[in-house]
Amino acid sequence: MFQKILIANRGEIALRVLRACKELGIQTVVVHSTADADAMHVRLADESVCIGPPPSRDSYLNIHQIVAACEITGADAVHPGYGFLSENAKFADILAAHNITFIGPSGDHIRIMGDKIEAKRTAKRLGIPVVPGSDGAVTDEKEAKRIAGEIGYPVIIKASAGGGGRGMKVALTEEDLEIALQTARSEAGAAFGDDAVYIEKYLQKPRHIEVQVFGDGFGRGVHFGERDCSLQRRHQKVWEEANSPALNAEERSRIGGICARAIADLGYSGAGTIEFLYENGEFYFIEMNTRLQVEHPVTEAITGIDLVHEQIRVASGGGLSVKQEDIKFNGHAIECRINAEDPRTFTPSPGTITHFHTPGGLGIRVDSGVYSGYKIPPYYDSLIGKLIVHGRNRVECMMRLRRALDEFVVDGIKTTLPLFRDLVGNADIANGDYDIHWLEKYLAKEE
Incomplete structure (x- = not known):
């Protein structure tokens, strides 16, 4: 069992993980931004380390600072909670390189399932039922129309690297498809730095x-x-x-x-x-x-x-x-x-x-x-x-x-x-x- 776990998160989930660690007799370290200095998980942890100013990119998403906090405190594992770095394959890989356990799946599995297109291929291979749609990224309008015609309207266009509804557009007819495709790709590129999109059958009342x-x-x-x-x-x-x-x-x-x-x-x-x-x-x-x-x-x-x-x-x-x-x-x-x-x-x-x-x-x-x-x-x-x-x-x-x-x-x-x-x-x-x-x-x- 681990001796000391660093909790790389904030709010209710940081407190939730902290409670589990205490029940298991494991020492806890929490990281926090300057905005969270008075947070409850900071008050209750065995140790705390300030890792930066309020913006997430400078604190809770700052991998270098979190790894440094592990080394300073001697934490042998990191629990990422949800959000922030919890599905960051690079973070999992870097921790492994520093002999610190990431409490989660391997970086390879995070990468596979983090790419919506690759995740769908993998699910299909594993026998999990999937929504009818494109086998990979859709690159042009002609291909999009062909696929949509095969699976039937309405269809939904989704960002491959997406989440939270961004880069997601519904086309009820062929006439809607062109603008939906363009808008989804534009939103995906702006939000995720990757404009790859794919098409699926749009279910009416799921x-x-x-x-x-x-x-x-x-x-x-x-x-x-x-x-x-x-x-x-x-x-x-x-x-x-x-x-x-x-x-x-x-x-x-x-x-x-x-x-x-x-x-x-x-x-x-x-x-x-x-x-x-x-x-x-x-x-x-x-x-x-x-x-x-x-x-x-x-x-x-x-x-x-x-x-x-x-x-x-x-x-x-x-x-x-x-x-x-x-x-x-x-x-x-x-x-x-x-x-x-x-x-x-x-x-x-x-x-x-x-x-x-x-x-x-x-x-x-x-x-x-x-x-x-x-x-x-x-x-x-x-x-x-x-x-x-x-x-x-x-x-x-x-x-x-x-x-x-x-x-x-x-x-x-x-x-x-x-x-x-x-x-x-x-x-x-x-x-x-x-x-x-x-x-x-x-x-x-x-x-």
Whole structure:
């Protein structure tokens, strides 16, 4: 087991990893920018190192400074959390060159799955169902029209190196294709420095289903069930739940088994999430995230397994603590992402939290790094906390969620709490009857 882990992140995820390390008896080091000097994870860590000014590029994305912090403190492993350097293959390679363990997959696996086109090819080879579309990057309009004609309109054009909805355009007809192609390539080049795009069939009313997987790096793989992340705004997840209200036990077992076998065949090490669009009983691979997900607590709630403990165990060479037959699913869990944003316009709302009170009671968990008097800096993601609720079934879970949202108090800034209070009383949400477009349509009606 590791002696000392450096946590290369901030906010609630840094605190989440820190807690796991303390439970395992592992010393912790956190890095922070000057803007985060008073952050809770800095206060609670065994050691902290300031690595630069507020801009991420000068601090949390500064590989040189993070490696230097490891060497100064004697950290023998780095947990990257999510975001920042968590899916940076170069970072994983550099740590390996310095004999520091990256708590995550190999740089090669990060590279394969970080390229959307190569990830789709790999998924196909591993037996994972994929969305019909181009086999690689589309280079000109003539080729795009041919492919779109073969798979049928509507189609979606996506940036190969993309994420967060950037470099992504829908063409409903052939007439739309030219401008969609040009716009997607332009956005991709500006956002990612790579204008390569590919084409896929655009599904009309799909769910967003993701399967949590783990590999031990030695040919064993397991799955921890699925999460439904269909409630999204601008391709950003807002509300996640496990298990999905849309799947039955047979479908759950089938897609989970496919993903676990694929991870084993790939020789993958650590946590990963294989994401799908689901429509009319069929799953279509869209991407794989080679890291811990923001929404991992709902999986922990229904399995009772600490996924960060599992990450650390696998990275230290201890293998997986469970076999597939040991993983049981108990009840239902929902996570709401609480952001420091205006609940109507979603404009960021940095500032000082004057009062912060979290809900409690059976089945309630809040992951947050903020506190009363904490000043939210304007430089980073607006997520300030996650409310995770667990019940014996979805009905009980929704009842507890409604009560927990009423108890949650954040004063001094605007948050998205009012949005969730609206959603929990909506009939479609109560019935689990929604798709990836539902929230955008709901918000449009509210305006």
